[in-house]
Amino acid sequence: xxxxxxxxxxxxxxxxxxxxxIHALEEVTFHAHQKEFICIVGPSGCxxxxxxxxxxxxxxxxxxxxxxxxxxICEPHPKISMIFQSFALFPWRTVLQNVxxxxxxxxxxxxxxxxxxxxxxxxxxxxxYENAYPKDLSGGMKQRVxxxxxxxxxxxxxxxxxxxxxxxxxxxxxxxxxVLELWEETEKTFILVTHNLTEAxxxxxxxxxxxxxxxxxxxxxxxxxxxxxxxSEPKFLKCQKELFNLLKSELxxxxxxxxxxxxxxxxxxxxxxx
Amino acid sequence: xxxxxxxxxxxxxKNSQTKPDNKFSxxxxxxxxxxxxxxxxxxxxxxxxxxxxxxxxxxxxxxxxLFFNLLYNxxxxxxxxxxxxxxxxxxxxxxxxxxPMAIVAGLKNKMDSSLTPLIxxxxxxxxxxxxxxxxxxxxxxxxxxxxxxTVVAFFPLFFTVREGVKNIPKDYFHVAYVYxxxxxxxxxxxxxxxxxxxxxxGIRLAYEFLWEIVLAIEIIAxxxxxxxxxxxAVEEGSLAYAFAGIFMIGIIAILIDRLIFNxxxxxxxxxxx
Numbered sequence: 173x174x175x176x177x178x179x180x181x182x183x184x185x186x187x188x189x190x191x192x193x194i195h196a197l198e199e200v201t202f203h204a205h206q207k208e209f210i211c212i213v214g215p216s217g218c219x220x221x222x223x224x225x226x227x228x229x230x231x232x233x234x235x236x237x238x239x240x241x242x243x244x245i246c247e248p249h250p251k252i253s254m255i256f257q258s259f260a261l262f263p264w265r266t267v268l269q270n271v272x273x274x275x276x277x278x279x280x281x282x283x284x285x286x287x288x289x290x291x292x293x294x295x296x297x298x299x300x301y302e303n304a305y306p307k308d309l310s311g312g313m314k315q316r317v318x319x320x321x322x323x324x325x326x327x328x329x330x331x332x333x334x335x336x337x338x339x340x341x342x343x344x345x346x347x348x349x350x351v352l353e354l355w356e357e358t359e360k361t362f363i364l365v366t367h368n369l370t371e372a373x374x375x376x377x378x379x380x381x382x383x384x385x386x387x388x389x390x391x392x393x394x395x396x397x398x399x400x401x402x403x404s405e406p407k408f409l410k411c412q413k414e415l416f417n418l419l420k421s422e423l424x425x426x427x428x429x430x431x432x433x434x435x436x437x438x439x440x441x442x443x444x445x446x
Numbered sequence: 447x448x449x450x451x452x453x454x455x456x457x458x459x460k461n462s463q464t465k466p467d468n469k470f471s472x473x474x475x476x477x478x479x480x481x482x483x484x485x486x487x488x489x490x491x492x493x494x495x496x497x498x499x500x501x502x503x504x505x506x507x508x509x510x511x512l513f514f515n516l517l518y519n520x521x522x523x524x525x526x527x528x529x530x531x532x533x534x535x536x537x538x539x540x541x542x543x544x545x546p547m548a549i550v551a552g553l554k555n556k557m558d559s560s561l562t563p564l565i566x567x568x569x570x571x572x573x574x575x576x577x578x579x580x581x582x583x584x585x586x587x588x589x590x591x592x593x594x595x596t597v598v599a600f601f602p603l604f605f606t607v608r609e610g611v612k613n614i615p616k617d618y619f620h621v622a623y624v625y626x627x628x629x630x631x632x633x634x635x636x637x638x639x640x641x642x643x644x645x646x647x648g649i650r651l652a653y654e655f656l657w658e659i660v661l662a663i664e665i666i667a668x669x670x671x672x673x674x675x676x677x678x679a680v681e682e683g684s685l686a687y688a689f690a691g692i693f694m695i696g697i698i699a700i701l702i703d704r705l706i707f708n709x710x711x712x713x714x715x716x717x718x719x
Contacts, residue, residue, distance in 0.1 A: 225620075228620075228624055229623075229624075230620055230623055230624065247626075248623050248624050248625075248626055250626060252624075253624060253625070254620070254621075254624045256617050256620070256621070258615065258617045260615065260617035260618055260620065260621045262618065262621075262636070262639070262640075263717050263718065263719065264639040264640070264642065264717050264718075265639075265717075273621070273625060274624075274625035276635075277622075277625040277626055277627045277628070277631060278625070278626070305716060305717040306717070307717060307718070307719050321621075325625065
């Protein structure tokens with residue numbers, strides 16, 4: 173077995189927002205190995221992104237801890253980088269300057285970081301766009317810049333928060349296979365949060381299925397499909413059905429919960445969940 | 447379909463990169479046409495004796511006073527510079543105070559909810575009401591004018607910059623934190639560039655308010671500057687000279703607007719959505 177790279181140990185999170193107590197995560201435990209591709213799926217608003225933020229060191233768990241190579245994470249770790257749903261490119265920086273950002277913050281000298289950034293821009297297929305500004309790029313191209321920026325700092329873990337959700341399906345499809353290629357060529361661990369089950373099945377070694385809020389780790393689904401995976405293959409469809417059934421009851425929970433919420437908001441009843 | 451639309455986007459972005467925006471600079475000077483019409487109409491009304499006001503000077507007279515007389519008068523030129531200097535000093539000092547305060551208010555909710563309502567109330571008061579106090583404390587000189595200008599410039603700067611800070615997407619900060627940006631870098635490489643467009647808008651707004659207030663101060667408190675000259679000329683009955691002073695302000699205001707602010711805004715347009 174490959175070495176454990178990331179250990180998420182009994183991580184719980186609650187916070188209050190606008191005076192409402194929110195229980196986002198409840199004792200989530202899992203380990204990720206080197207060069208593993210993990211997807212985290214769950215009903216919307218269940219706390220998947222909160223979990224990812226905790227791993228990134230952007231948020232602190234209320235209980236439990238996250239360890240990277242045995243060391244507890246309490247702030248962002250230089251070997252963990254992140255790709256965002258909103259791309260989060262700085263509009264005042266060119267493609268090149270955006271890719272350089274992480275290296276710049278690390279104090280890498282200008283000529284060296286330029287060289288690394290140019291290599292990565294070529295790797296993600298944006299050669300010729302070094303001096304373009306994000307506003308002139310399509311969504312898919314923006315996310316390529318986001319990927320290049322995340323890889324520029326040579327991370328061991330790449331976190332992706334719904335990285336393909338804001339891109340049109342055709343482009344997302346191309347981007348997914350490119351990310352898989354990148355992943356296969358390196359030793360990096362990828363963790364992708366998504367609500368797209370097909371996407372999860374296509375990319376992941378293991379899929380963590382979270383329950384409705386407070387999110388518990390309901391199931392770890394091992395994807396035993398040969399790569400590259402084919403969406404129309406009967407085996408793939410069978411897995412998709414299994415995964416969907418695992419999530420279905422959770423989805424129903426959320427629907428009921430949303431309905432209740434709507435009802436008590438309508439009648440201005442005190443919080444029924446509390 | 448998705449593929450072609452993507453291609454189109456790529457082609458479009460290539461084009462917009464190479465094509466400079468010449469169109470805007472010509473548009474910037476279009477105001478000269480209605481201005482000329484106004485002057486010609488004014489001139490004709492007076493020459494045909496259609497006017498109701500006594501002693502209104504002809505535009506041709508005003509322009510000749512300005513271009514053949516006043517522009518060579520060192521005292522006049524010095525006054526223009528004095529007013530401009532008071533105005534600029536006001537914007538500069540106001541920026542030093544307003545920008546850090548706006549950043550703090552924009553980033554820290556608690557500071558915002560305790561500070562901003564107070565600033566709103568003070569900002570809603572008529573600024574000119576403060577003038578007698580400043581003149582009383584600081585005398586009839588540049589100091590009173592500059593302090594007054596600083597107070598007036600503070601509010602538009604504070605509110606536009608604060609809005610800019612509040613509109614910075616949370617994910618930008620996440621990016622900065624993930625790559626372990628130092629505190630100073632969060633300000634210099636994220637907050638400041640992000641609010642740059644709003645900062646320019648704020649300075650432009652302040653600049654427009656300030657011409658009015660600087661002139662008012664000079665007229666009311668007889669502080670030396672172009673306002674003082676205009677007032678003096680009117681009292682002496684030489685209206686052409688007074689109007690020439692006003693034209694001069696107009697010319698400077700429009701030149702600064704077109705040559706400085708418009709250029710800055712053009713630069714921002716390269717990246718700002």
